[in-house]
Amino acid sequence: MKHNRQQxxxxxxxxxxxxMAIDHIRDLMLTSEITQDPTDLSSTTPILFFTRWITHFCAPTFVFLSGISAYLSSRKHHNWIATKRFLITRGLWLIVLEFTIIGFGIWFDLKFRSFLFQVIGSIGMSMILLAFVFKLSPKVLGILSLVLIFGHNALGLVPTFENPVLKFLWALLISPNLFPIGNDQMVMIMYPVLPWFGIMLAGFVIGRLYELEATARKKNLTTLFVFSFISFVVIRAINIYGDPQPWAVQKNLFFTILSFVNTTKYAPSLLFTLMTLSFALGILRLTDGISNAVSRFFSVYGKVPLFYYLIHWYLIHSLTLVMVFMQGFTWESLEFGVFKFGRPATGSGLSLGGVYLVWIGVVLSLYPLCLWYGKYKALHPEKQWLRYL
Known part of the structure; x- marks a missing residue:
């Protein structure tokens, strides 16, 4: 039963x-990525919009599941001190990874001119915060989660800070921003902690459902899915609160629907969170207790997420350089620097169809490695360091 629940x-x-991998391949390889915003309805195409939009579900789902896993882990060991220590050390480790191994994998810049605080760093910070509140009652944690998720957008009314320290703290906790370091380095905070912490808390609270009998768990998951999805549709339709980017009537019905679902990720708005978590809850409900070839295939990646995440950046970026050289460019043509991936300014890249082919190749090529590492972790539970990778 335990296996089926967590499958x-x-x-x-x-x-x-x-x-997620297709979004990163698009970032690094798509010909038009340097000049075109995939969610700009005045210039995008439906397939390009969808290619970007579908990946919106990745980060919030991953953070939400991190909360569920944190709860299940805490219940498995029944050692509050050990759980707190693990959350703090794991969180610090993720932050270190964000600015070192992951950062280099993204930019391939030996001078480290770009520091990007994104999903892994935000998860790390959220785990550290969780370490200090996880023993509170489920009711208190649930209320805190709802306040962070539903109240975050109201903070957009707060005037901009001029004090550099307050400005940085506001970006770290509430709203994305850029911060130059000297003349040739930059810090970008894309994933401010508090709204993502709210999502992790939601997962931690909902993790309790996985201690229930299957029928009760499915009923609760259904209720949560219906609530989040209807809340998204109703609040979005009212078009007053919940997202800094209101939807608007477009040139036809299809593009109007695209506008309706084109919610804000940086920082995750209330409507972005409701839209994406309703998807996560729905999938959890539909696949609860199911084990088949499809579920087992994707579970191979799901059992080793950080391992997969680290390796996929290095593979994708290496393939990007191979692409550039095969297209006739030389090392001197490559542009590295603040938020530059190394691609020449113009002339390189693949079509969207090419991006999809590379995506399929990358995912399939990583399967045997993830399968091996997943089995290695399962066979060596005594090696505590494996919990950090």
Whole structure:
């Protein structure tokens, strides 16, 4: 029963990890990525919009499942001190990874001119915060989660800070921003902690459902899915609160629907969170207790998410350089620097169809490695360091 309950968690985590890869391949390889915003309805195409939009579900789902996993882990060991220590050390480790191994994998810049605080760093900070509140009652944690998720957008009314320290703290906790370091380095905070912490808390609270009998758990997951989805539709339709980017009537009905679902990720708005978590809850409900070839395939990635995440950046970026050289460019043509991936300014890249082919190749090529590492972790529970990778 335990295996069947958690199979859906591994499946969903693996699914979003696989989807995530296409966004990163698009970032690094798509010909028009340097000049075109995929969600700009005045210039995008439906397939390009969808390629970007579908990946919106990855980060919130991954953070949400991190909360569920943190709860299940705490219940498995029944050692509050050890759980607190693990959350803090794991969180610090993720932050270190964000600015070192992951950062280099993203930019391939030996001078480290770009420091990007994104999903892994935000998860790390959220785990550290969770370490200090996880013993509170489920009711208190649930209320705190709802306040952070539903109240975050109201903070947009707060005037901009001029004090550099307050400005940095506001960006770290509430709203994204850029901060130059000297003349040739930059810090970008893309994933401010508090709204993502709210999502992790939601997962931690909902993790209790996985201690229930299957029928009760499915009923609760259905109720949560219906609540989040209807809340998204109603609040979005009212078009007053919940997202800094209101939807608007477009040139036809299809593009109007695209506008309706085009919610804000940086920082995750209330409507972005409701839209994406309703998807996560729905998939968890539909796959609860199911084990088949499809679920087992995606679970291979879902059981080793950080391992997959680290390796996929290095593979994708290496393939990007191979692409550039095969297209006739030389090392001197490559542009490295603040938020530059190394691609020449113009002339390189693949079509969207090419991006999809590379995506399929990357995902399939990582499967045997993830399968091996997942089995290695399972066979060596005594090696505590494996919990950190």
């Amino acid at each position: 859906s968690i591994d499946f969903l985590r693996g699914l979003v990890m696989v989807i």
